[in-house]
Amino acid sequence: MVSKKDGRWRICVDYINLNKVCSKDCYSIPKIDQMVDAIVGYELISFLDAYSGHNQIPMAVEDQEKTTFITERDLYCYMVPFGLKNAWSAYQSLVKGMFKCQIGKTMEVYIDDMSDICKKSSAY
Numbered sequence: 157m158v159s160k161k162d163g164r165w166r167i168c169v170d171y172i173n174l175n176k177v178c179s180k181d182c183y184s185i186p187k188i189d190q191m192v193d194a195i196v197g198y199e200l201i202s203f204l205d206a207y208s209g210h211n212q213i214p215m216a217v218e219d220q221e222k223t224t225f226i227t228e229r230d231l232y233c234y235m236v237p238f239g240l241k242n243a244w245s246a247y248q249s250l251v252k253g254m255f256k257c258q259i260g261k262t263m264e265v266y267i268d269d270m271s272d273i274c275k276k277s278s279a280y
Contacts, residue, residue: 169225171239181242183249191266198273206268210236210247 157165195201213236215223223240224233236243248267255263255270264271 167225167227169223169234169237169239171223171237171241174222175239175241178241181245183242183245185245185248186266188266191264191269191271194260194264195271195273197275199276200274202272204270204272206251206270208238209251209268210238210243213246213250 158168160166211234215234215236220233223237224231226232236246244267248265251265251268251270252259255265259265262273264273
């Protein structure tokens with residue numbers, strides 16, 4: 157457990173050894189400047205943050221025990237945990253697939269940050 161600046165606690169699990177034996181996902185994460193460049197010139201931009209979105213992606217059943225950890229209270233298994241080598245690329249790939257019809261037209265996505273874009277506010 158690690159204390160956060162606001163006094164709350166965060167569970168931190170060290171996945172260094174697991175990450176060493178996991179193959180690297182070949183899905184590349186875009187550069188943030190690509191998203192910024194894509195939204196320049198729009199009159200109306202709404203920003204969305206899918207806070208801890210990677211925690212909503214279920215792990216494959218056969219991989220769940222690899223990310224399980226024990227506390228004094230219980231045994232826990234994450235969905236896709238922060239710190240796992242391919243967590244962000246898996247999330248980016250999933251979100252891009254979900255919004256593929258909107259990306260480049262009315263939406264841009266960078267990992268868990270999304271922007272809804274509109275050329276004219278009257279069309280919003």
